[in-house]
Amino acid sequence: MTAIFAATILLLAAFGYLLGRGRALALGGRATAGFRLHSRPQYHGIFVAVWAALPALIVVVLWAILEPSLLRSLISDRLPAELASIPAEQMQVLLGDIRALALGQPISRPTTDAMRAIASEYSGMRTTGLLVVAGVAAALALGGLHLSRRSVAPHFRARNKVEMLITALMIVAASIAILTTIGIILSLLFETYRFFTMVPFLSFLFGLEWSPQIAIRADQVGSSGSFGAIPLIAGTMLISAIAMAVAIPVGLMSAVYLAEYANSRVRNVVKPLLEILAGIPTVVYGFFAALTMAPFIRDTGGLIGLDVASESALAAGLVMGIMIIPFVSSLSDDVINAVPQSMRDGSYALGATKSETVKRVILPAALPGIVGAVLLAVSRAIGETMIVVMAAGLAANLTINPLEAVTTVTVQIATLLVGDQEFDSPKTLAAFALGLALFTITLCLNVIALRVVRKYREQYD
Structure with missing residues (x-):
């Protein structure tokens, strides 16, 4: 109908x-x-x-x-x-x-x-x-x-009326986007407030144990659950740091090579191949991490005497870094190509070599765009779920050892909201508190990136 x-x-x-x-x-x-x-x-x-x-x-x-x-x-x-x-x-x-x-x-x-x-x-x-x-x-x-x-x-005046209508439609579209964002924030705040009426704020923010399972009887061990978010945040940061340690150097160097050194034939082949990585479903990366990368790291660590868990942060972080490479390389390549040719010509006229021009002229001029690409990659790493579920596990361990199993905020949110849930339970409401914490972390990253962009944009505009 x-x-x-x-x-x-x-x-x-x-x-x-x-x-x-x-x-x-x-x-x-x-x-x-x-x-x-x-x-x-x-x-x-x-x-x-x-x-x-x-x-x-x-x-x-x-x-x-x-x-x-x-x-x-x-x-x-x-x-x-x-x-x-x-x-x-x-x-x-x-x-x-x-x-x-x-x-x-x-x-x-x-x-x-x-x-x-x-x-x-x-x-x-x-x-x-x-x-x-x-x-x-x-x-x-x-x-x-x-x-x-x-x-x-x-x-x-039909043209004036039509243009007024188009303007009104654009305002409505922008308002929908803004109101949707406000609605998401308000829903997170409301449900998080309900969570904090049941669980103390400080124990959530600084607690070192995460065990949201609530027992049926009050006399059972851990009947009230443990909702310390520090292990989840630490696991998220650990896996994201490993991923970015792979994605940023490889992606940025690939972008520099494709934009400044590669000829058109190589560029036309390599750039689409890199961008294919962005189109692979994350569950495929998860299978690769669980069935190939994790056993390889475990066996390699055993050969040199290291005790590596079957599900490790290193396996998840490395595969996640491979997945994120196109976000850094493609966007950075576009930004580097947008640097005016006159800046390159001026550098060469002063006697600089190609590598000196790239390091001291092109990359500083393209820094705001590169920071934006890196920020997008970091946000993608923080929000990834499937690879972590399949390769890093669900254990909320507080560790900085990449060879141990850890979990992330997004994995726990997905776990808490799977199946039929009672939304008056702190176990379910904890997902909203974790979502608000993740939103706050991403917002802080955005603020930092904006400050970097504004500082260097004034210098090179």
Whole structure:
């Protein structure tokens, strides 16, 4: 049904465009009338198309957003007594199953006559609602089409109206991005506050033990769990540092070679090959780390007398560094190529060699962009989950030894939120606290990078 609505609105918009443009062309062709169109015919067509499609589109979007909750509230009032008395949590699941049953989707529970009757009623109400929405949308579309077509006149400023509409759309798009970010932050803050009402802030921030499993009975060991985040943060920093120790030198040197030393034939082959690494799924890297890199490091360490865990931070960090190389090399290559040729020519004119030009002119001039590439790579390393799960394990060990098993913040977030969870438990709410901590770390990295960029950009602009 959504596809039918979308296709109908697009057809109305196309018809409105042709109608408005045709009317504008007809008015502009009357040379004896002694006037000219203020705007080009296509602007008049766009104006009519927008007002033919926009009101109908708003109605359809509002219905798509409000329809589930509206119909659920209507169904709740019609539930029989044996279903209306169930707890609120089970009620939400029941209403979801009834909606799925009405839409012809499979459900896990066995159906009853009462559920089938309510699902049939739900389907009827949904059909009625769709018909009403279709009628309202059609009326608004035809009304907008008629009124906007009548507005087409020689002195009508259609271009100004269209540009105002485009500006408004860009403001709405920017506002959506900003509001989404604010919503994410507020949701993290709200759930983190709930977590800290159950777990002390200092014990989370400075605690040295992480064991979020809460026992069923109060007399069991660790019945309250341990929520010290230091082992997770240390593991995240350790694996990210190993990854960046691989990605930054290899990626940056690859970028310098491709931009300054390689001929076009080599560049056209090597650059796409490097960028292929960015397209490989992370689960493939995880398999490579778990099945190839981790056993190789363990066996190699055993040959020289080192005790290497079967799942180690070194294996995860090395494979993660390989995965991140394209982020550094591709972006740095583009930044280096953007350095003006006049700076290279001036350096050569002063007698500098190619290597001196690269070290003292090109890299300092490209430093803001390189810092941005490195920051993106660091953020990618901090946020990686699959490689760590498969190669470094889930053990929350507080260590700086890369040969031992560690875990990261993102892995624990994924672990805490897997399966059916109760969001009144500190075990589940800990995921939001970890998310806020990760957000804060990334924000601090952004601030540091911005300061570096501003400092050197003023020098080389």
